[in-house]
Amino acid sequence: MVPLIRRRQQVVVAPVDPAKLEVGDIVLARVAGTVYLHLVSSVDRARKRVQISNNRGRVNGWTSHDRVYGNCVTVDGVARSAVVGKTLAADSSDSS
Template identity: 85%
Template sequence: MVPLIRSRQQVVVAPVDPSKLEVGDIVLARVAGTVHLHLVSSVDPARKRVQISNNRGRVNGWTSRDRVFGICVSVDGAPRSGAVGKTLAADSNAPS
């Protein structure tokens, strides 16, 4: 994921509300039986899926929202602003 995430950088991943994902989010997703960080390159809300890619332009394919487990909220302690309001914890803390 260089330059977004370099080898050995510490990342924090939080459970995500997949319906809030947008292009440019970094997500933890299962593809072909393995779980990796991927870049969201397209969103298909009607079919409840996201297209995941690497940051060099290679598209890995589409995956359903139920295979997206989390969103990267920080890299080496620096928050990723795009993750704000997309975590399940954010929804549970919201006033009713």
């Protein structure tokens, strides 16, 4: 994902509402049995799927919303502004 995310940079991923994903989001998604960070390059809301790519133009393919686990919210402590309003709220029953 260089230059978006460089080797050894720490990222924070939060659960996401897949229906709110947009082109340019960085998501944690399962592809062929392995979980990777990928760039969202297209959104197909009707079929509830996103096209995932690397940031060098290579398209990896489509993946369904149920295989998208989270959205990258920070890279090395710097917040990604594009994620505002897309992450799922924490379950209020877990707080004490």
